[in-house]
Amino acid sequence: MRIHSRVLSAGTAAVLTVTLCACNQQEPQSATNEANAVRATAQSAYVFGYPLVLMDVTHAKLSNVPAAIGMAAPLNQFANVRTFPDATFTDVVSPNADTLYSVASIDLANGPIVLSVPDTHGRYYLMPMLDAWTNVFASPGKRTTGTGKGNFAITGPNWTGALPAGVKEIKSPTEIVWIIGRTQTNGKSDFAAVNAIQNQYKLTPLSAWGKPYTPPKDVPVNPSVDMKTAPVDTVAAMDASTFFARLAMLMKDNPPAAADAPMMAKLATIGVVPSQAFDINKNGADQAKAITDGVADGRKRVIELGHDPGNARMVNGWMIKVKDIGSYGTNYDARAGVAWVGLGANLPSDAVYPVNRVDSDGNPLNGANKYVIHFDKGQTPPANAFWSLTMYNDRQFFVANPINRYAIGDRDKLKFNPDGSLDIYLQHDSPGKAKEANWLPADAGSFNVIMRMYWPKDAVLSGAWTPPPIKKVS
Numbered sequence: 379m380r381i382h383s384r385v386l387s388a389g390t391a392a393v394l395t396v397t398l399c400a401c402n403q404q405e406p407q408s409a410t411n412e413a414n415a416v417r418a419t420a421q422s423a424y425v426f427g428y429p430l431v432l433m434d435v436t437h438a439k440l441s442n443v444p445a446a447i448g449m450a451a452p453l454n455q456f457a458n459v460r461t462f463p464d465a466t467f468t469d470v471v472s473p474n475a476d477t478l479y480s481v482a483s484i485d486l487a488n489g490p491i492v493l494s495v496p497d498t499h500g501r502y503y504l505m506p507m508l509d510a511w512t513n514v515f516a517s518p519g520k521r522t523t524g525t526g527k528g529n530f531a532i533t534g535p536n537w538t539g540a541l542p543a544g545v546k547e548i549k550s551p552t553e554i555v556w557i558i559g560r561t562q563t564n565g566k567s568d569f570a571a572v573n574a575i576q577n578q579y580k581l582t583p584l585s586a587w588g589k590p591y592t593p594p595k596d597v598p599v600n601p602s603v604d605m606k607t608a609p610v611d612t613v614a615a616m617d618a619s620t621f622f623a624r625l626a627m628l629m630k631d632n633p634p635a636a637a638d639a640p641m642m643a644k645l646a647t648i649g650v651v652p653s654q655a656f657d658i659n660k661n662g663a664d665q666a667k668a669i670t671d672g673v674a675d676g677r678k679r680v681i682e683l684g685h686d687p688g689n690a691r692m693v694n695g696w697m698i699k700v701k702d703i704g705s706y707g708t709n710y711d712a713r714a715g716v717a718w719v720g721l722g723a724n725l726p727s728d729a730v731y732p733v734n735r736v737d738s739d740g741n742p743l744n745g746a747n748k749y750v751i752h753f754d755k756g757q758t759p760p761a762n763a764f765w766s767l768t769m770y771n772d773r774q775f776f777v778a779n780p781i782n783r784y785a786i787g788d789r790d791k792l793k794f795n796p797d798g799s800l801d802i803y804l805q806h807d808s809p810g811k812a813k814e815a816n817w818l819p820a821d822a823g824s825f826n827v828i829m830r831m832y833w834p835k836d837a838v839l840s841g842a843w844t845p846p847p848i849k850k851v852s
């Protein structure tokens with residue numbers, strides 16, 4: 379019996395030893411798995427919340443001025459851009475020479491704001507309204523509401539009440555709203571006519587509706603707002619605690635959509651809850667480090683998505699995106715990528731912007747060569763409003779040239795071929811006086827071209843029509 383007992387004891391000891399060893403091996407592995415899960419959640423949370431935080435920083439900067447200047451204006455006032463930029467302008471990448479902007483940062487915390495627009499007598503305009511998550515939730519203008527006079531009350535997510543006769547409600551999902559209005563402008567000679575229209579775009583608090591109202595002047599500014607650093611750089615510099623604390627507070631008045639519930643549950647696991655203070659150290663140093671690492675991963679991921687936000691088609695060298703832009707649903711990757719590369723994107727039904735950086739052989743476009751875009755008869759870009767081609771250098775700015783032409787399109791005096799087709803010449807030097815009407819001057823080095831189609835026809839949205847290639851010519 380003793381021998382048997384000793385055998386059992388030895389066996390038991392062996393089993394216990396093996397078990398203890400296994401436990402000692404599993405505990406670090408379990409901790410590692412947990413840290414990796416927290417890190418992955420933090421990365422996803424960063425990508426999810428990035429557009430909201432970026433929009434808030436942009437909103438704060440663009441409204442922190444005593445009076446309208448450039449594209450900035452005090453809250454609930456328009457900043458009207460009166461002229462096209464030239465080749466010296468470097469404040470905003472990929473500027474356009476098609477429309478003049480009317481931009482406003484709206485805060486609905488104190489009640490609805492009424493947007494009033496004049497009769498533009500058929501002239502194309504649009505007033506896309508973006509919520510705090512960068513979704514376009516309404517777009518008054520020629521496509522949707524016509525070109526007659528109109529009054530639209532922008533109301534917050536929690537507002538209820540009656541509106542005056544003749545005022546149409548537009549319900550915003552968030553308290554923060556960004557209007558990026560655009561009015562069709564047919565060259566420099568058209569500035570005065572467009573400026574007269576811009577002067578009639580008005581924003582009035584509902585509380586002052588029907589009474590004489592003058593927007594506040596010499597508005598005090600907040601000295602704590604960084605007015606020098608670009609918003610994307612401000613957000614990129616935020617540590618995990620700052621980013622998630624700001625995100626949590628912003629979600630109180632700018633609630634996520636109902637479809638975001640699964641993501642909100644994930645955010646809660648790392649302590650990011652609407653209107654609740656965020657404490658990165660709540661669950662210990664290991665989780666704090668995992669969250670910090672996840673935010674670093676998130677920063678890198680957003681930049682990757684900015685270069686390739688997904689759902690873009692490549693056709694004849696053109697990158698065309700008509701899905702998950704302007705309104706994103708639960709495609710958080712696309713929303714973050716578009717926010718990083720071009721905050722304020724339109725709905726495809728309002729505008730589509732194909733981009734081309736290569737010729738028909740796949741080689742990068744360069745001013746050392748000459749190129750042509752050939753449109754067969756009846757195959758110019760199908761747009762209900764207008765279309766254009768804009769030239770950019772390798773830094774996405776206009777190209778200085780002897781005729782001061784930065785874009786060309788259907789509002790120019792183009793020369794069509796005898797058979798009804800059209801050739802647009804992309805080259806650094808003039809193609810000769812006979813062809814100069816169709817010349818879009820190129821940079822001497824690398825360049826790219828953006829095609830703009832405002833109010834594109836169904837053929838563009840469905841993919842039935844695609845841009846022709848840019849061909850190198852001898």
